[in-house]
Amino acid sequence: MRKINFLIITESFVYKTGIRFLLEEMYVTGKIHYSEDLSQIEKSNADYIFVDTDLPDVKDLYKQIRSGNEGVWPVLIALIHHRKDKDLVSSGIFRHFLDLSQSKSEILHALAEITKNSFPPDRAPVREEKLSEREKSILRFVALGYTNKEIAEKLFISMHTVITHRKNITRKLGIKTVSGLTVYAILNQLIDMNNVG
Amino acid sequence: MITENNKMVDLVHKNYVLISVFSRFGISLGFGDKTIREVCEEKKIDLQFFLEIVNSFLDHDYFPREQLKSFPIRLIVDYLTKTHHEYLEITIPEIERVISGREGICYEDKEHNFLLNTFFQEYKDELIAHIKREDEQVFPYALEIEQCYLQKKPAETLPDTFRDYTISRYLQEHDDIEEKLFDLKNIIIKYLPPPKNPRLCYQVIVLLFNLEKDMNDHSRIEEKVFVPKVAMMEKVIGRNNSRQ
Ligand SMILES: [Fe+2]
Ligand SMILES: [Fe+2]
Numbered sequence: 271m272r273k274i275n276f277l278i279i280t281e282s283f284v285y286k287t288g289i290r291f292l293l294e295e296m297y298v299t300g301k302i303h304y305s306e307d308l309s310q311i312e313k314s315n316a317d318y319i320f321v322d323t324d325l326p327d328v329k330d331l332y333k334q335i336r337s338g339n340e341g342v343w344p345v346l347i348a349l350i351h352h353r354k355d356k357d358l359v360s361s362g363i364f365r366h367f368l369d370l371s372q373s374k375s376e377i378l379h380a381l382a383e384i385t386k387n388s389f390p391p392d393r394a395p396v397r398e399e400k401l402s403e404r405e406k407s408i409l410r411f412v413a414l415g416y417t418n419k420e421i422a423e424k425l426f427i428s429m430h431t432v433i434t435h436r437k438n439i440t441r442k443l444g445i446k447t448v449s450g451l452t453v454y455a456i457l458n459q460l461i462d463m464n465n466v467g
Numbered sequence: 468m469i470t471e472n473n474k475m476v477d478l479v480h481k482n483y484v485l486i487s488v489f490s491r492f493g494i495s496l497g498f499g500d501k502t503i504r505e506v507c508e509e510k511k512i513d514l515q516f517f518l519e520i521v522n523s524f525l526d527h528d529y530f531p532r533e534q535l536k537s538f539p540i541r542l543i544v545d546y547l548t549k550t551h552h553e554y555l556e557i558t559i560p561e562i563e564r565v566i567s568g569r570e571g572i573c574y575e576d577k578e579h580n581f582l583l584n585t586f587f588q589e590y591k592d593e594l595i596a597h598i599k600r601e602d603e604q605v606f607p608y609a610l611e612i613e614q615c616y617l618q619k620k621p622a623e624t625l626p627d628t629f630r631d632y633t634i635s636r637y638l639q640e641h642d643d644i645e646e647k648l649f650d651l652k653n654i655i656i657k658y659l660p661p662p663k664n665p666r667l668c669y670q671v672i673v674l675l676f677n678l679e680k681d682m683n684d685h686s687r688i689e690e691k692v693f694v695p696k697v698a699m700m701e702k703v704i705g706r707n708n709s710r711q
Contacts, residue, residue, distance in 0.1 A: 444657065449589050450650030453582050457658050463578065 274300040274389040277314045277344075280322035281306045285349060285370070289320055292377055297389075311346070318385065320347045320368065331363055347384065399442045406460060408435045412448060413455035414465060468529065469522050471504040471514055478503070478521065484677055487558075488524055491549040492517060516542050524684050535692040536699075540613040543693050544606045550685050551598045558678055559591055565671045572671065573663045583659065590647040597644050601689075605637050609697045616700040633706065634697040641690065648679050 274297055278289055290302055303316065308327055311319055321328065348364040352371050366384045368377065401409065411421045418436070422429045440446050445454055455461045469478065475498040478485050489495070492512050503521075507514040516538050522529050535543075565571050567584045574580050608629045615624060652675050655668060662668055 444653040445650045446646045447650050449586060450647065450654065453586050453650075453654055454658055456582060457579075463582075 274318070274385070275316040276300060276302045277305060277310065277316035277319045278302065279305050279308060279310060279319060279325065280349070281325065282322060285322055288370075289349075292374070292381060296378065296381060296385075311344075314344065316344050317389065318345050318347060320349055321364070322349050345384075401439065401442060405435055405439050405442075408432065409439055409451060409455055410460050412436065412439075413452040413461050415448075469503070469518060469525065471507075471518060472502050474498075474500055474502055475506055476500065482525055484680065485521065485524065487553065487677075487681065488521065491546055491553065513538070513542060516546075520546065520688075523688075527687075535688070536696045540609050540693070540696060540700075543688070543696070544609060547685065547689065547693065548602060548606060550681075551602060554678075554682075555595065555598060558674070559594065562671060562674050562678070563587065563591070565667050565674070572667045574660065575663065576660075579659055583654070586647075586651060586654065590651060593647060594644055597642065604632070605634075608632050609634070609693070612697055612700050612704070612706075615704045620704070622701075622704045622706045634694055634701060638690065638694050641686075643686075645679055645682050645686070648675060648682065651675060652679070 276293055278286055280286055286304055293300060293302055303314070305314075306325075308321070308325060308331065311321075311331075321331075345366070346364045347366045347368050350367050350369055352369065368380060368384075370377070372380070407425070408421060411424065416424070418429055418432045422432045425432075439451070443451070443454055445451055452461075452466060456463050456466070469481075475489075475494075479496075486496070493510055494506060494512075498506055501509075503517065504514060506512070507517055515534075519535050519538075523535070566587050567580075572580070572583065574583075611625055611629055612634075614620070615622065652672065655672065655675075
């Protein structure tokens with residue numbers, strides 16, 4: 271799935287870091303960009319744009335909207351300070367409002383609500399951690415002390431493929447070194463301890 | 468951000484791991500209500516250096532590379548050497564006691580103890596070799612370079628043993644000593660069965676996490692502060708960095 275892209279437009283350090291903090295809790299893999307400049311809206315390829323409604327030229331957005339630019343814009347989310355502020359910016363350009371006076375759980379909930387259809391939060395991603403048969407056989411060789419080149423020759427595959435497999439093995443197991451992989455292989459009966467030199 | 472007027476006790480409350488950073492400066496507990504400035508004056512510690520080390524330790528986004536580079540190599544090397552000493556004399560033996568001591572972690576299956584032990588010993592040997600090379604080769608070299616630099620002597624006056632050495636070679640060979648530590652954690656957390664004395668596992672995990680954090684900080688100072696500073700001085704005294 272494509273990674274979600276955010277843009278936060280504000281001059282406030284606190285807004286910027288606060289919203290980043292919340293987004294990072296929901297999206298481990300997302301990308302977050304910042305700007306202080308409203309004209310970035312038109313250039314940006316973000317999926318969602320947070321707009322600080324206190325920015326001085328926010329009113330110009332309304333003019334642009336009348337000239338019919340709205341269709342090509344990403345989803346705009348207005349950052350407001352209290353529910354009543356909603357009226358101030360309810361002109362149609364903002365698809366959503368994020369009320370910053372709320373508690374953490376309320377804001378997280380609101381964010382999830384906004385993005386749920388196109389990008390469900392990946393806070394608890396289900397990752398495939400089981401090794402494939404191919405990876406297991408490569409792991410066996412690694413644990414027995416074979417080099418990448420030797421493994422490539424034995425299995426009739428390219429060095430590049432071996433390296434890719436090794437990266438995946440390390441990612442899945444959370445083990446980086448050869449001796450660590452050897453311990454794993456012994457513990458899981460992929461090799462016999464007596465075979466290790 | 469920590470400033471000279473903060474109390475030492477508040478630093479510890481902020482992050483107790485700093486106690487080991489203090490010890491590298493020769494500061495031990497019992498500082499009452501003394502401020503950082505008072506303690507540094509008392510112990511004749513470079514106040515600014517102490518502050519930068521503490522701040523960059525607490526907050527990795529706060530990394531005053533330029534400021535740290537302004538300190539003499541002697542100060543930086545002294546701090547790094549004391550850290551090495553602490554790893555070898557205190558931290559590693561502490562972990563070793565829990566992993567392979569008589570009263571250490573104990574598994575139902577003897578083979579598991581053996582695996583954990585062997586892996587740890589291998590890590591320890593690697594760490595000792597890593598530190599030895601820095602203490603005996605890299606740091607003395609850097610101090611010589613600093614002497615040349617300060618006394619405006621040309622590179623030709625360097626002692627013979629350092630003729631062919633450059634700091635970029637060190638950077639190339641500087642291996643990632645934290646990787647095995649990372650593995651060790653996961654082997655205990657994920658792959659070995661629960662031991663007969665689970666409380667010890669908790670102990671060792673705390674020690675390993677603290678050591679890893681500290682080592683990341685240490686390597687960062689080596690690579691991002693120490694190396695660029697030496698490279699800058701090499702350049703000034705006319706050593707060609709590309710010569711290997
Ligand atoms: Fe070191
Ligand atoms: Fe090092």
